Amino acid sequence: MADLETFRAEVRDWLAANYPASLNAPMSEDEAPWGGRKMVWKNPDAKLWLERMGARGWTAPTWPKDYGGGGLSAEEARVLSQELARIHARPALMSFGIWMLGPVLLEYATEDQKRRFLPPIVRGEIRWCQGYSEPGAGSDLASLQTRAEDRGDHFLINGQKVWTSYADQADWIFCLVRTDTTKKHEGISFVLFDMTSPGVEARPIKLISGSSPFCETFFDNVKVPKDQLVGKLNGGWEIAKRLLQYERQNISAGGFGGGAGLELEEVAKGYVGLRAGKLADADLRARIAAHKMDAKAFALTVRRAETESKAAKGPSPAVSIIKYAAASLNQAKHELMLEAMGTKGLGWDGEGFAPEEIRETRAWLRSKGNSIEGGTSEVNLNVIAKRVLGLLDHQ
């Protein structure tokens, strides 16, 4: 423990010296530090912050130093995140590479691949997108059709992905492709390629919230060198599922967030008002209280799952419910927020609404995707029922 406290003191000193003061201002959506070749830094200090954190490997604190990571133990990483939270530091980097791809590369990639792909992820130089879903393969992901034909030294890829988040902003894609058409799950491979390869096209799709974070992504005779296959040929399904676990776990750590970061009860007090010290709308008050309890129960469960997983050196059964619970909770929060704001929560744009109000409304719309992205809530519940509870598959 003494070591940890020494580490904490070190982190504090380092943050005091290295966290740029200009980042204390709230971060707007267009400042999200996704990194990558196409990143336009509105504030050069945000770039500096990434460079400093990246150089220490603290954007991926527990990854081995050999691959650019911070080489920290889980306990040290926790201290780091506590200290970052203490000063309300902005994230240095938001990254599918760190949340999803990196962990499976550490597990399944060759030494050469790790050395090639991990360090640029840590430094935020390469931004990744996830090529899983296709028009005909969503919940039934394993029915995917995008073909990768063996052409000797390379694969030739043809097909289409959809709902590919930030495909138009990403530098590389981790992509599920079919390498054997005679089998379903055992005919899938996991490949990596550059989005600037000839034959790749990403067309943005507008969401109901008005922004266009995801794309239709087309592959027309895209050549992918064979050394960019991760794991075994036709062995991609296992990797794909593993990555989804990391994706869902990551949600437990960060939650879905979104919106102007306002506290529900404060918003309700402001827009509904108080009567005799209580929220004037008793019905809304009771529902907000129930939601706050759910949120607390969720936070406690996340913490308990962490402790138990660590003790058992394997995931606690509580882990399985986290993505589903996080999605439901975030959606409930945004619905209550909208309701509390009344007509002020119904603005799309223009005069008559404060920027935070518009942001909340858009975040409410965006939150509808939480129970769809990363596997739908229905699929999540199916997995809990079958895998965790051992209920028979009726199919």
Next chain:
Amino acid sequence: MSGLNEEQVMLRDAAKAWVDDKSPVAALRRLRDQGSQTGFDPAAWREMGEMGWTGVVIPEAYGGSEFGYRSLGLILEETGRTLTASPLLSTALIAASALNLGGTAAQKEAWLPKIAAAEIVAGLAVDEHPHHDPARTALAATREGDGFRLDGAKTFVAEGLAADLLIVAARTSGEPGEASGLTLFLVEGAADGLVRRRLQLIDSRGAADLAFTGVRVPAEAVLGEVDRGFDLLETVLDRARAGLAAEMIGTATQAFETTLDYLKNRTQFGQAIGAFQALQHRAAKMFTEIEMARSCVYAALDAIDANANDVRALASLAKAKACDTLHLVSNEMVQMHGGIGMTDAHDAGLYLKRARVAEALYGSASWHRDRYATLLGF
């Protein structure tokens, strides 16, 4: 009670045919994408007038057919299906009701024929806060000479930007929060001292904020009695709530049917997703909710037509049930469509956005549950 007469069947079928042909969801999308200020298509509004929809609750003497509220509800249900944006509710139901119930012969003569002919757009200006609460009206009407001057602000006024005529709830005495001391006024949209600002809402319809600064109106502009306007206002609002609930049931029905189609046609795991019981039961539950809400809406409209003494409670019942049902169905519509439901190109988002605006308009479910409890005496 709920059986439709021949006229009503014809009206409903005609409405359905017109809406499908002239006002599919694409029409709302077009208005939105063109950045329409008033949020409706004047040509469609004229056609509604030609078809007699604008005169359904107006007496024959003033150019209407007086078919009644249940009949107008049938039309609103159809327009609600395709999210048709029009001043039908605000003008032909709400303003027509206000004039008919509270107007002098002169007021009726001046305005009802114009409404019946769809020559004017009218709106009701009641809310001043983010949450519906007519008794909280503060907009001041002060006597000045023979008339009044109005000072204050209104928000969330449906068709407020296009309205030629506004029915404005104002305070002539008492304090905000008190039911007594309210008076309704007829104010022309072009009145001096009235500044209107478009509110760009998520449902892309025509809503506005209104600012009144020394707006002068003659004594003849008073609708109903001075200081005793609350009762008339509530009577009008109950018609508005029942009519809006009819529209919302139409919206919920279409959102449900579109979703049901998707459940039947989208395949995953080698079968229609509608084959999964997890979704089947939710679809069956939505169907149950819609049918229950529909009964409440029809009962409220019938009660209005019969001048029954339980209109208030039935209107709150209808609005609360319509809110809850549409809330549920609009969420499920997105969820059951998966990724495509999150795209702007799909209609699900438009239903979701209209749902929340309609839920808030003239009292949320929670507001109406509270009122229902009060009306029932607990």
